[in-house]
Amino acid sequence: xxxxxxxxxxxRILAGITAAAVGLLIAVVAKMAAPLFRxxxxxxxxxxIAAFVGVAIMxxxxxxxxxxxxPISIALAWIRR
Amino acid sequence: xxxxxxxxxxxxxxxxxxxxxxxxxxxxxxxHRIAVDVMHWMSDRQFADSFAIAQISPGPxxxxxxxxxxxxxxxxxxxxxxxxxxxxxxxxxxxxxxxWDRFKEARWRIAIQAGLVPVSLGLIGxxxxxLARSADHNIYAALITAVTAIxxxxxxxxxxxxxxxxxVLGLSGWL
Numbered sequence: 001x002x003x004x005x006x007x008x009x010x011x012r013i014l015a016g017i018t019a020a021a022v023g024l025l026i027a028v029v030a031k032m033a034a035p036l037f038r039x040x041x042x043x044x045x046x047x048x049i050a051a052f053v054g055v056a057i058m059x060x061x062x063x064x065x066x067x068x069x070x071p072i073s074i075a076l077a078w079i080r081r
Numbered sequence: 082x083x084x085x086x087x088x089x090x091x092x093x094x095x096x097x098x099x100x101x102x103x104x105x106x107x108x109x110x111x112x113h114r115i116a117v118d119v120m121h122w123m124s125d126r127q128f129a130d131s132f133a134i135a136q137i138s139p140g141p142x143x144x145x146x147x148x149x150x151x152x153x154x155x156x157x158x159x160x161x162x163x164x165x166x167x168x169x170x171x172x173x174x175x176x177x178x179x180x181w182d183r184f185k186e187a188r189w190r191i192a193i194q195a196g197l198v199p200v201s202l203g204l205i206g207x208x209x210x211x212l213a214r215s216a217d218h219n220i221y222a223a224l225i226t227a228v229t230a231i232x233x234x235x236x237x238x239x240x241x242x243x244x245x246x247x248x249v250l251g252l253s254g255w256l
Binding site for chain 2: 009012013014015016017018019020021022023024025026027028029030031032033036043044045047048049050051052054055056059061062063065066069070073074075076077078
C-alpha cells in the first residue's frame with residue numbers, strides 16, 4: 001500500500017501544498033468571521049470563540065462541545081431575534 | 082491494532098457525521114484526535130497531507146474521510162469510512178428536508194440556523210488551528226501558510242494557483 005508522502009519528491013511538493021491548503025482554510029475562517037464579528041447578535045463571537053477554545057485548545061471531543069454550545073447558541077438566537 | 086479496524090472506523094465516522102455541522106472541515110479536529118491521538122492510525126504529517134489531498138482533489142472535502150479509511154484498511158477501509166460519514170447524514174437530510182422547507186419562515190428554524198453559524202465558525206477555526214500545528218513544522222511552512230491566507234483573503238485568485246506556488250516552494254526542500 002502506498003503511503004502518502006513516502007516518495008521523497010512527492011513528499012516535498014505535498015508539504016508545500018499542505019501548508020498552502022491550511023492557509024486557504026484560515027482565509028475561509030476569516031471571511032466567515034468578518035460579518036459575524038461586525039454586527040449580528042452580540043453573543044455570536046463569544047460562541048465561536050468558545051467552540052474554538054473547547055476543540056482546538058482544550059481538545060475536548062467534538063460531540064461534547066457541540067452538545068453544550070449548540071443549544072445555548074440556538075437559545076440565544078431565539079431570544080435576541 | 083490486532084482487531085479489525087473496520088469496526089472503530091465505522092463507529093467513529095458514523096458518530097462524527099452527526100456532529101459535523103459546517104461540513105467536513107468543521108470535523109477535522111475530531112478526526113485528528115481520533116486518527117492521530119487516540120487510535121494512532123496515522124502520523125500528524127500523514128493527516129495533514131490527507132487534508133491537503135482532499136482539498137486539491139475535485140469533489141467534496143469530505144473525501145479526507147475516504148483517505149483516512151484507505152490509510153487504515155485499504156479499499157475496504159475507504160469504503161467503510163465514506164459510507165459511515167455520509168450515510169447517516171444522507172438519511173437525516175432526506176427525512177428532514179421537506180419539513181425544514183415547509184417551516185422556512187418559522188421562528189424556531191431561523192433561530193436554529195442563526196445559532197449554528199457561530200458554532201460552525203468556531204469549529205472550522207479550530208480545524209485551521211489543528212492543521213496548522215500538524216503541517217507547519219518550520220518557519221518556511223508557516224510562512225507559506227500565512228502568505229496564502231492573506232492572499233486568499235484579500236484577492237479572488239484561483240486557489241489552484243496558491244496550491245501550485247506552495248507545491249513549487251515545497252520542491253525546494255526547505256519545508
